[in-house]
Amino acid sequence: MTARPYPWKRPRGWWLRNPRYLSFQLREAGGVVSALYGLILLNMLLQLRAGESAYTAFLDTMRTPPMLYVNLVLFGLVVFHAVSWFMLIGKAQPIRFTEKPIPWKSAFAVNLVLWLGVSGAVVYLIFGGL
């Protein structure tokens, strides 16, 4: 008798069974919300083009508590996305600039410093120095 193998089925909630799977899912979700936030910014440009009243109405909407909470969640996920990618950059080095691979913690630190530096420069440009 040839018995049939029992097929494997991925269980629901598989990503909750391992903290690293959860971290991966959050990183992916961060990528999706980055795109969503891009749409919000595009809409802002559309409202700006439509005129002052449309733009003011858009800003008023963005200042409402629900939108502030949405922005807070989006910001958190985008930060998680960026930081978790920085942690991975050092773990995959297809091009080696040095004889030995750069330790992932060093690659992470360099990326983090560069990111904070660029973010600081953008804030300075927008707000004229805080």
Next chain:
Amino acid sequence: MADRDVVFRVKRYRPEKDSKPSYQRYRIPYRDDMVVLDGLNYIKDTMDPTLTFRWSCRMGICGSCGANVNGQPKLTCGTYIRDVHRGVVTVDPLTNFPIIKDLVVDFDDFLNKLASVKPYIVREDWGDLTKEYVQYPEDIEAYKQQSMCINCMLCYAACPVVGANPHFVGPAAAALALRYIRDSRDEGADARLERLNTKSGVWECTFVGECSVVCPKDVDPAGALQTLKFLATMRHMKRLLMPKMASR
């Protein structure tokens, strides 16, 4: 001195009578120097000879004894009971594979994927076979890490992409492809990258990284997959921009 007991909760599937897998519990004595494989062998030798599992070398070389221990893919010969049990050790067959019987899973799909990346040295002309192909230490160092793969399949069990898309070539096959691509004696890089630059190839990998976490030999398949993405992109661009040179 076996002065303590531990409960082994082992997934059973007997295809001749079970419609689906279920757990069976065994209480066994254990010592600090016993690994999970010792526990399984104790059960088989003294309690239940029908329990079925694979093993061979008992020293982390053959890659036969992989199973999920408390939810984590492990070589049972290298996992001490004292390190994993909190009264109960749960042993499941490796995830992402069909179960043949108890802890024995069907590897045929993996073997087909492995064959598709030509895991051997490819040369158009072998030349004079009485002469050796000299390699310097740095030549060996280039592929040594990937050459440590023992085909234990823990990386496939850990990879959620394999679970979502069974067609994905997977971590170990990719790591072994890179092992031969990096071998200075090999000339099969183009054929392998052609295979890997497909819908079921390296681009399915979303870099979860769990394959490298569970690898008992530090092969780093996740890193190998990212390197292969780079090599596949370079090959594609070369063919696009310099078709004459690429065809040579």
